[in-house]
Amino acid sequence: MKxxxxxxxxxxxxxxxxxxxxxxxxxxxxxxxxxxxxxxAKGLVxxxxxxxxxxxxxxxxxxETAVMARTMGTEVVxxxxxxxxxxxxxxxxxxxxxxxxALNLNHGMRKLDHLIEERGSDHV
Amino acid sequence: xxxxRIELNEERDVLTARxxxxxxxxxxxxxxxxxxxxxxxxxELGRNVIQYAAQGSxxxxxxxxxxxxxxxxxxxxxGPGIPDVxxxxxxxxxxxxxxxxxxxxxxxxxxxxxxxxxPGHTVVTIRLIxxxxx
Numbered sequence: 001m002k003x004x005x006x007x008x009x010x011x012x013x014x015x016x017x018x019x020x021x022x023x024x025x026x027x028x029x030x031x032x033x034x035x036x037x038x039x040x041a042k043g044l045v046x047x048x049x050x051x052x053x054x055x056x057x058x059x060x061x062x063x064e065t066a067v068m069a070r071t072m073g074t075e076v077v078x079x080x081x082x083x084x085x086x087x088x089x090x091x092x093x094x095x096x097x098x099x100x101x102a103l104n105l106n107h108g109m110r111k112l113d114h115l116i117e118e119r120g121s122d123h124v
Numbered sequence: 125x126x127x128x129r130i131e132l133n134e135e136r137d138v139l140t141a142r143x144x145x146x147x148x149x150x151x152x153x154x155x156x157x158x159x160x161x162x163x164x165x166x167x168e169l170g171r172n173v174i175q176y177a178a179q180g181s182x183x184x185x186x187x188x189x190x191x192x193x194x195x196x197x198x199x200x201x202x203g204p205g206i207p208d209v210x211x212x213x214x215x216x217x218x219x220x221x222x223x224x225x226x227x228x229x230x231x232x233x234x235x236x237x238x239x240x241x242x243p244g245h246t247v248v249t250i251r252l253i254x255x256x257x258x
Contacts, residue, residue, distance in 0.1 A: 019143065021135035022171065052160060053142060055167040056229060084160035091161070092229035093215070 177203020
């Protein structure tokens with residue numbers, strides 16, 4: 001596992017700190033999905049503060065990962081997107097980021113709590 | 125340094141090319157948004173090379189002068205070529221079920237974009253250009 005996935009209570013936390021090849025990105029997706037399946041994580045935060053380049057492939061995989069996680073009952077928030085990255089993705093195509101995003105980890109955790117609560121109340 | 129060539133033989137090489145492109149753009153005086161755009165464009169084009177041609181090259185050329193900052197990137201391969209360039213340049217079209225951002229998305233990131241493709245040879249030339257305010 002190249003990118004560590006940390007546990008904090010029922011939240012999984014992962015931070016991508018280096019440039020990833022397409023293969024690495026797909027491995028990351030596998031690792032995340034396996035971790036979610038193996039735990040009962042209610043939420044997942046993916047921190048991309050360190051990424052100065054997010055191209056369409058990574059954007060797609062991040063989106064997919066979020067959809068897969070949600071299907072498994074886990075809410076996902078992407079946090080720390082660099083402004084230049086956000087701008088580039090917007091310019092490349094409108095729907096490139098389909099994941100909930102947050103400014104930083106603090107905001108990300110709060111947003112996650114909110115999403116988890118919302119999801120919980122859907123089942124009432 | 126006026127010119128730098130990176131051979132693209134595997135995925136890692138694309139990472140090298142894009143971060144060198146980003147660094148060169150920064151050294152020339154382009155802002156962070158432009159640096160990221162350029163690096164992302166190289167990433168998209170580099171991926172096409174590895175995916176469809178298995179190998180190719182990326183050339184970074186500094187064409188700046190007193191009036192403008194200019195960086196030209198030429199991504200070239202000797203693969204099968206793009207059978208329908210017009211279609212490939214259409215938004216939403218994709219051969220591998222990706223978002224389809226590929227070529228049209230890349231074109232939106234740069235000031236100049238020229239694509240030439242025939243069986244055995246594909247060359248994409250992009251340029252990042254900005255008025256020199258230094």
